[in-house]
Each structure stands twice: as structure tokens, then as C-alpha cells.
Amino acid sequence: MPARRPKPSICAKGLLTASVCAAVFSVSAAQAADxxxxxxxxxxxxxxxxxxxxxxxxxxxxxxxxxxxxxxxxxxxxxxxxxxxxxxxxxxxxxxxxxxxxxxxxxxxxxxxxxxxxxxxxxxxxxxxAPPSDDDIPLIIVRHPTRLFDTPAGVSVVAPPMLSGNDTDLSSLAPHVAGMTVTNLGPGRDKIFLRGVSDSVLTGRTQSMVGLYLDDTPITYNAPDPDLLLVDMARLEVLKGPQGNLYGQGALSGVVRLVTNKPLLDHFEGEAGVALGTASEGKPSWRTTGMINLPLPGEAAVRAVLWDEKSAGFIKDVALTRNASNDTERSGGRLSVKWQATPGLSFDSTVTMQDLRSSNSQYVMGRTGSYRRALSLAEPHDNIFQNLAMGVTHESASGTWRVSLNRLRHKIHTGYDAQPVGRYVSVANSGVFFFEEDQIIRLSSLEASYVSPSDRPVRWLAGVFAARSEESFTPLLIDVYTRRTLYDEDRSDRIDDAAAFAKITWDLTPKWTLSAGLRAQRSRHRTLSDIARVRLVDYATSGRITGVINANPVTHELMLSYQPSASLMLYALSSDGFRTGGFNTTTAQKSIVPGTYKGDRLSSLETGLKYRAPDGRLRVDAALFHIEWRDIQSDQLRPTGLPVTLNIGDGRNTGLEIEGGWRPIDDLTLQLRAQFSDPNLHKTNPIYAKVREEGMPYISRRMASLSAQWRTPLFTLPLENTAVLSYRDGSPLNYGISRIIRMKGYVNLDLGSTADLGAYTLALRVTNATGNKSNSFAYGNPFALDTASQNTPLRPRTYWLSVNRRF
Known part of the structure; x- marks a missing residue:
């Protein structure tokens, strides 16, 4: 196994610098406000x-x-x-x-x-x-300034205080969004799903189902969620349903947008924080964060954010004689610069970096206990993320122009104990095998758009988009003791996308609004793969695979809304999304698996309502949707454990989505989020006769969460308290190429309390408060999927105590 490079500490000096600068330059909040x-x-x-x-x-x-x-x-x-x-x-x-x-x-x-x-x-x-309502937050995920109530689509917002936590990431925020699920394979390994549709729990060659954006820039293509620590964030915006019109590929079931706090031109800010965590299993965890915002001469400002953490593992690998074998270290930072050249012209740039390293996976096998297992080899995962985004915005009475450029580099390394693959090795061997894959994605994108003023009866937006994704994929299977290579591939893919899009909205009457949008795209996918030193049954010893796939999809959006009063909106929406096809290279000589897979398309019909009580104490958002999904691309595994992508068949899902909030008294807010759906395959590809027409992987037919926020005094100390109770029904793990594996439902409870002590904030949070050991995701090792039962338990009960100092 190749040696893993030592982890650099990139945050310790930065945090100290931020704290010192904040102490020197601090001003009171009241002075800043005036x-x-x-x-x-x-x-x-x-x-x-x-x-x-x-x-x-x-x-x-x-x-x-x-x-x-x-x-x-x-x-x-x-x-x-x-x-x-x-x-x-x-x-x-x-x-x-x-x-x-x-x-x-x-x-x-x-x-x-x-x-x-x-x-x-x-x-x-x-x-x-009363606390500010999410309806007051301006949203940009629909590409023009609007509010939650005024948006005729399935949109969710998570904002402080729910966004502020001691271990905030997408998996902890998913219960706050109806229909959003995140797998639990481990930090930096997870996939995001929306609206009750899933292609596979595996991360393979297919493009992401959900578009993940950091502000205005895409940060995933076909890689897992980089699992950025959400520090100094303004809000999370989620737009559900296919978004081919506005976002193109990679938004088949929706878009998730991470919105950061922007540099303030005339306002100094600083914050430093320390958090300590302890779990019922494993060693203590810790985290340090820092933020500083400095105004600069000439109507400019810079905002820097740093974080460094160690999350202690909780899986005991008895064969490796190690406790807490799945430790994770994560450090990173974000530097944003803004220059307001004129009142209507601004320039902005953001650099984001994160280095995430897990020493082992977090699943268990057999009956050794909820948090115990016996593997011959550790299964590390490294996820190194770097992104540069730049933009120019010009605002005037005639509209807003925006040009943005993004450059991303995402490096992923994953290793597995591949002992079960011995059944397919064609040469003498030691019986101990290790599989590792390195994936490097370089994504460059450029977009220019125009948005007309929002006060006109006819409003429109238009833009052009170009992107190039260059990816290298190098899987390697070796015999650990003989050092003999059993499979070695060097694959490169280049995908070029160019698109033009437009959307027009027309207020037919003061109560009726109609909008329509189109996106025309051209995509070209090129693949070159060199395979060598193969010693597996039914595989050629070497080979070269090349090919080109072209696609010219057109996607649409059509919406009609009716607002009979200031508190009620009804709407109907039709939209679709697509992904282009690709190539299978890790296939055997004698196989029914084709060398290519086709593009898939998802179409959606949706009708919904939004209600806000005149006194602001009750809100209800509900949507009824029906989805038709053709030629589903699904990442699967061959018996050898090597990945392939199949067009598994056609699927559909009909569901109801509800988000509601009620404030019975000023100091108490209750929120309910639920989704009821019927996801299934209704037409299987005849090539794969063993596949059962059942539900979709990892998608439960019933999901719900109930949260409460209330204020209460402790002696003279005001406390902000939260409780989040979430439930997921059982679901299949896979599409059942060989056999169906099912996971059971589970309930989870998180608790938190925050005390605002002026310049200081003291917070206590408890995750998995009931100590539930349920299996949250039954897949861990692709090579052992058919040989032993695998379970991924919820992280054990963990207490986090944090202290933050504002300057």
C-alpha cells in the first residue's frame, strides 16, 4: 500500500492570527450598527x-x-x-x-x-x-432575488440558529429539509438525495443527482459531497425537483446551495471559537474556528474563515488492535474579497480549501457488536478540496448583469480490504488483497447572465454557460504480501458542456402569473482507458478503451401560479432534467454489461400551495409531485467488486411533501417536515432479469422530522433551546442485481441549548441523545457485499460544548 502523506496543520497559526487581529481591531456591535x-x-x-x-x-x-x-x-x-x-x-x-x-x-x-x-x-x-422568519430571507437559488413565500416551487431554507451548531454539516441539516437525505458511509464519502429518487448509494461514474453549489459555483460533478464544515454561513437553500432549465446537468432531482456570509465593506467583525466533544464510544473530539472581517480602503473588504478539527472514531477494529480506528481530521479555510468599484459595480473572489482525512471506514460486519469488527486492513479515505471563484456584478435600474468564473480541484483517495475478491483471482496469491482508487477532478466553468428588474409585469433572465470537467480515475488491486498487481487501470475523462438558457415571467393579472423557461445544451464526453496487469477470471490481461459520446438535450420549465390573497399562493409546475451517457471500462470479457450506458432523463409534474397566517404565527408549504424517470443510470458492482454503470430501467415516484411552522407563543416555535412517497422501478431493463421492481435505494416511503425552538431563562441567563426528532422508514439498500438488501427504519433525537452572554456564546449540544445503535446505511465494503452482513450504526451519543467569542 502506498504511504499516505502526513497531514499539514493549516489552521493553528491562522486561528491565532484571527484572534489577535480581532482583539486589536474590535468595536462594539452598537457602534457598528450606527x-x-x-x-x-x-x-x-x-x-x-x-x-x-x-x-x-x-x-x-x-x-x-x-x-x-x-x-x-x-x-x-x-x-x-x-x-x-x-x-x-x-x-x-x-x-x-x-x-x-x-x-x-x-x-x-x-x-x-x-x-x-x-x-x-x-x-x-x-x-x-418574534424571531425573524425564513420568509424574510432573500433567496437567489432561483437566480433572481425573491422570498420563500413568493417562490412557486419546492424551496426550503435553513438559517441561523438552526444552521449554527457545534458540528454543522449537510448530514446534520438534512432533517430540516423535507425530502432531503444524506447517506452515512462516512465523512467525505456521502451522496445527497432529494424528492425521493436515488440512482444508487455507491459513488461511481454517474454524475451527481443533486447539484451542490457554494454560493454561485458548482462544487461537485460525479464525486461525493466534499463535506465542507459549515462555518460562518448565512443560510442553506434547497430547490427540489429537476432543474435542467436553470442548472443543466447534475441537478436531476434538485439543487443545494451553501450561502456564505459575504465581506462587509464598512463593518468590522471577528469571532473565535473552541468546541470539545465526547462520545459514549471513542476518545474526545475537538474543533477550533476563527473568522475576521476587515474593511479595506477604497470601498473593499476581506473576510477570512478558518477551521481545524479532529473527530474521534467510534469503531473498534479488534483485528488491527486499535480503538477508535475511524478518526477523522478536517482542516480548511475560506478567504473572500469584495470591491465595490462604483455603487452599481462590484468584484468578488473566494478561495475555499479543505483537507479531510479519515483513517478508517465506519461500518461493522458480522455479530461482533454494534461498534466492533475485525478487518485485516484499514480502509482510509482522503478528500482534498480546492476551489477558486471570481465574479463581476453590475446593477442598474435596467437590470443586473453577472459574470462568474470557477476553477475546482477535488482529489479523492479511498481504500478497501478486498479479501473476498480472492474467489476471482486467476493466479497463486496470499489471500490478503487491498483495493484503492484515486480520483482527481478538475472542473472549470464560466457563466454570464442577465436578470431584469423584479418590479415589472414581464420579467426575464437569460444566460450562457460553458464548463469542462477533466477527470483521472486510477483503480488498483494488489496482493498485499506478494505485492503483485491484480488489476491496474489509468482512465481519463473529459466532458465539455455549453448551454444557453432563458426564463420569462409574466403577471397576467394581479393574481395570476405564468412563467416558461428553456435550456439548450451541447455535451461531449471523451474517454481513454488503459488497463494492464489484470489477473482476474474472465478478464483480459490488458486493453485500451476509447470513445466519444455527444448529446444535445433541451430541458424546460413551465409554471402557473395564483395568489388569491396576501397569505395564500397556489401553483402548478412542470420541469425536467437530464444526464449524458458514458463508458464502462472495468468490465469482463464475457459479460452482459455493455461498454456504454445511455443518458437518463427525469420529468416532474408538481402542484403546491404556500400559506402564511396574517399574524405570522402559522405557515404551511405543501407540494404533490409525480416523477417519471427514463433509462436510470445506476452505479453497481461486478462480483469482483469493480464498479460499472447500468441503465437499470424506468422508475417513477408519486409523493407529498409538507413543511410547516407554528408559533403558539412568542417564545416557542414548532416546525414539521415530512415526505410520503412511493418510489419504485416500474419497468426493468430486460438485460438484468434478476432486478426486482421495488423501491429505490436508500429512499424511505415515509420520512418526518419535528423540531422545537424555545426560549427559557435559567436564573437570569436567557437560553435558546432546540430539539430535533427525526424518523426514517425502512428501505432497500440497492436495486438488487444479485439480491435485495433491506435496511430498517430508525429514530434519532438531537438536543441543544445556547446562552448569549454578550460577547460570548456558550452552547451545549447532544447528538443521538437516546443512544440509538440502529443501522443507518447497510453498505460499507463493495467487495464483501455478498459475503457478510454489513451495518453502519448511527454515531453514538455525543456531547459537544462550545465557547465562541465575538469581537
Whole structure:
């Protein structure tokens, strides 16, 4: 086995630097809130002006819909505080502004706006002001500024405090989004699923089902989730259903967008944090984080974020005589720069890096115990992620232009104990085998788009997109003791995509809206694979495979919405998505597996409603959807454990998705998220006669979560408490090429409490509070899938205590 390079510590000095700089440059939150900003905002509708003001000053504005304020478009110029600018924008309107805290304001309807605007804002009563609603957050995942209630589609938002945690990543946020699931193979190995559709729990040659974006840039192609630690994040946006029109390939079942906090031009910020964790199994864990935001001369700012952590393992590998064998170390950082060249022209750039290394996998085999197993070899995983994103934005009264460039490098190394493959080795051997695969993805993308003003009865957006993905894939199977190579492949793929897209929205009447969109794309997939030193039964000893696949898909979106009142919206939506085909290279000489697999297409019909009670205490989002999926691409395994991709057949899913929130009193908020669906194969590819027409891998027919947030005093200390109870029904693990493997359902409970002590925040969080040892994902080792039962237990009960200091 090749030696693994030592892990560099990239964060310790950076965290110390951030802490020292924060101490030197710190200012109070109140001073920051009253800071004057050099503003030059053109006269635009109130919604656009508020978004522009928030971007310039770092404030957040919630409350009533700005459209209800009947505000006259006004220009705002001069050196003004955020509150002064808000008062100018609302002058003569039917709304006034109230300050909630140092950087949060809310709009309130008032029957005497002129008199109220002149009043100074009174300091808020801590228990009388409701927390900001997710409906007040401006969304960009639909490629134009809008709000959750105004978006006629299945959209979910996760924002602080739910986004703020001691171990926040996508797997911990999935219970907060109806219909979202993340596999539990291990850090840096997982796949994301939306809307009850899944191609396979394996990560192979197929492109991702869900488009994962960091702000405006795609960060996955056919690799697993890089598992970025979500530090200093503004929110998580999830758009469900196929998004071929807006996002092209890799968005077959939806898009997940990680939105970071942007540099503040006139506002200093700093934060340093330390967290300690301990589990009922394994050694202690720890994490350090740091953030600093520095304004620069010339209307510019830089924001730096660093993190470093060690997550202690909980699987005891008795054969290797190691406790906590699956330790994971993760360190990384993000550096963002913004320059506001003119009031309407801005430049931004972000560099993101993360180095994640797991010393072993986290599944168990046989009946040795919930957290015990006996493997001959460790199964490490390294996931090294680097991304550079740059953009230029020009805003004016006629619309917004945006050009963005992205360059990604993602390196993945995974190893497996491949002892069961001995049945297929054609030469004398020791019986101890190791399989490792290295995957390097280089993705470059360029996009230019235009979005028209949002206040017009006819609105539209258009853009062009180009991307090139260059990937190398080098699987290697060796005999550990003889050092003999049993399979060696050097494969390279290059995929070129070019597309043009457009979408137009027309307000037919004040209550009816129609929109339509198209995307025309050209894709070219080239593959070159050299295979050598093969010593497996029915395999050629060497070979070369080359080929080119071209595709010219066109995708659409068609939507009709009806809003009979300010609190209710009904809509119907049709959309589709696609993935191009590819090549199988790890196939035997005598095999029914074809050398290529076709592209697949997913079409969706959806109807839904959004309701908001006039008093803001109740909200309901519901969607009924039907999905038809043709020529499903599915990553599968040959008996040797080597990966192949098959067009497994046609599938469909009909389901109901519900997200609701209720605030019975000011200090308590309850939220329910649920999905009920019927995913299945209804037409199997006749080549694979053994496949059963059952459910889809890892997709439960019933999933639900219930969360509660409440405020309560502990002596004189105010506490913010959360509880999240989630349930997943049983499901099949695979499509059953050889046999069906099923996993059982389980329940999980997470608890947390946070105390705000002014400059300090103290938090306690308990994950898997009941100590549930259920199998969350029954696949671990591809070579042993048919030889022994495999279970991946939930991480044992873990306590996290964190302290954060704001500057």
C-alpha cells in the first residue's frame, strides 16, 4: 500500500492570527450598527433597494412584505447609517422600521407612516419581538432575488440558529429539509438525495443527482459531497425537483446551495471559537474556528474563515488492535474579497480549501457488536478540496448583469480490504488483497447572465454557460504480501458542456402569473482507458478503451401560479432534467454489461400551495409531485467488486411533501417536515432479469422530522433551546442485481441549548441523545457485499460544548 502523506496543520497559526487581529481591531456591535456608510442607491422598488442596502451595510431586514408598504422608489445618497437609509426609503410609505438588534431590522405596517417615520426607533423588548422568519430571507437559488413565500416551487431554507451548531454539516441539516437525505458511509464519502429518487448509494461514474453549489459555483460533478464544515454561513437553500432549465446537468432531482456570509465593506467583525466533544464510544473530539472581517480602503473588504478539527472514531477494529480506528481530521479555510468599484459595480473572489482525512471506514460486519469488527486492513479515505471563484456584478435600474468564473480541484483517495475478491483471482496469491482508487477532478466553468428588474409585469433572465470537467480515475488491486498487481487501470475523462438558457415571467393579472423557461445544451464526453496487469477470471490481461459520446438535450420549465390573497399562493409546475451517457471500462470479457450506458432523463409534474397566517404565527408549504424517470443510470458492482454503470430501467415516484411552522407563543416555535412517497422501478431493463421492481435505494416511503425552538431563562441567563426528532422508514439498500438488501427504519433525537452572554456564546449540544445503535446505511465494503452482513450504526451519543467569542 502506498504511504499516505502526513497531514499539514493549516489552521493553528491562522486561528491565532484571527484572534489577535480581532482583539486589536474590535468595536462594539452598537457602534457598528450606527456606523455611517457611503451610499449611492438609485431609485428602485423597495424590495430591490432593501437588498442593495443589506449588501452594502451588512444588515438584515425582515417583517412584512415590502410590496405592502406602497413605498415610492427613492434614491439614497450620502454618508448615512443603516437606520437613516431605511427611514429615507420608507418616507411617505405605509411602513415604519424597528430595530431588533444591532444588525437586524423589521418592517411594520402603520396607518400613519409620516408621523411614525420621524420617531426614533425604540430599543426592542427581548421577549416581545418574534424571531425573524425564513420568509424574510432573500433567496437567489432561483437566480433572481425573491422570498420563500413568493417562490412557486419546492424551496426550503435553513438559517441561523438552526444552521449554527457545534458540528454543522449537510448530514446534520438534512432533517430540516423535507425530502432531503444524506447517506452515512462516512465523512467525505456521502451522496445527497432529494424528492425521493436515488440512482444508487455507491459513488461511481454517474454524475451527481443533486447539484451542490457554494454560493454561485458548482462544487461537485460525479464525486461525493466534499463535506465542507459549515462555518460562518448565512443560510442553506434547497430547490427540489429537476432543474435542467436553470442548472443543466447534475441537478436531476434538485439543487443545494451553501450561502456564505459575504465581506462587509464598512463593518468590522471577528469571532473565535473552541468546541470539545465526547462520545459514549471513542476518545474526545475537538474543533477550533476563527473568522475576521476587515474593511479595506477604497470601498473593499476581506473576510477570512478558518477551521481545524479532529473527530474521534467510534469503531473498534479488534483485528488491527486499535480503538477508535475511524478518526477523522478536517482542516480548511475560506478567504473572500469584495470591491465595490462604483455603487452599481462590484468584484468578488473566494478561495475555499479543505483537507479531510479519515483513517478508517465506519461500518461493522458480522455479530461482533454494534461498534466492533475485525478487518485485516484499514480502509482510509482522503478528500482534498480546492476551489477558486471570481465574479463581476453590475446593477442598474435596467437590470443586473453577472459574470462568474470557477476553477475546482477535488482529489479523492479511498481504500478497501478486498479479501473476498480472492474467489476471482486467476493466479497463486496470499489471500490478503487491498483495493484503492484515486480520483482527481478538475472542473472549470464560466457563466454570464442577465436578470431584469423584479418590479415589472414581464420579467426575464437569460444566460450562457460553458464548463469542462477533466477527470483521472486510477483503480488498483494488489496482493498485499506478494505485492503483485491484480488489476491496474489509468482512465481519463473529459466532458465539455455549453448551454444557453432563458426564463420569462409574466403577471397576467394581479393574481395570476405564468412563467416558461428553456435550456439548450451541447455535451461531449471523451474517454481513454488503459488497463494492464489484470489477473482476474474472465478478464483480459490488458486493453485500451476509447470513445466519444455527444448529446444535445433541451430541458424546460413551465409554471402557473395564483395568489388569491396576501397569505395564500397556489401553483402548478412542470420541469425536467437530464444526464449524458458514458463508458464502462472495468468490465469482463464475457459479460452482459455493455461498454456504454445511455443518458437518463427525469420529468416532474408538481402542484403546491404556500400559506402564511396574517399574524405570522402559522405557515404551511405543501407540494404533490409525480416523477417519471427514463433509462436510470445506476452505479453497481461486478462480483469482483469493480464498479460499472447500468441503465437499470424506468422508475417513477408519486409523493407529498409538507413543511410547516407554528408559533403558539412568542417564545416557542414548532416546525414539521415530512415526505410520503412511493418510489419504485416500474419497468426493468430486460438485460438484468434478476432486478426486482421495488423501491429505490436508500429512499424511505415515509420520512418526518419535528423540531422545537424555545426560549427559557435559567436564573437570569436567557437560553435558546432546540430539539430535533427525526424518523426514517425502512428501505432497500440497492436495486438488487444479485439480491435485495433491506435496511430498517430508525429514530434519532438531537438536543441543544445556547446562552448569549454578550460577547460570548456558550452552547451545549447532544447528538443521538437516546443512544440509538440502529443501522443507518447497510453498505460499507463493495467487495464483501455478498459475503457478510454489513451495518453502519448511527454515531453514538455525543456531547459537544462550545465557547465562541465575538469581537
Amino acid at each position: 456606523r455611517r456608510h457611503a451610499l449611492d442607491l438609485p431609485a428602485r422598488p423597495l424590495t430591490q433597494s432593501l437588498i442593495a442596502l443589506a449588501a452594502r451595510s451588512g444588515i438584515s431586514v425582515g417583517g412584512v412584505d415590502p410590496a405592502l408598504c406602497a413605498a415610492t422608489p427613492r434614491a439614497v445618497k450620502g454618508h448615512l447609517s443603516a437606520q437613516q437609509a431605511l427611514q429615507k426609503l420608507l418616507s411617505g410609505s405605509q411602513c415604519r422600521v424597528e430595530r431588533v438588534d444591532a444588525v437586524t431590522y423589521r418592517l411594520v405596517r402603520d396607518t400613519q407612516p409620516l408621523a411614525v417615520v420621524a420617531r426614533p426607533a425604540a430599543p426592542p423588548a427581548p421577549r416581545a419581538v
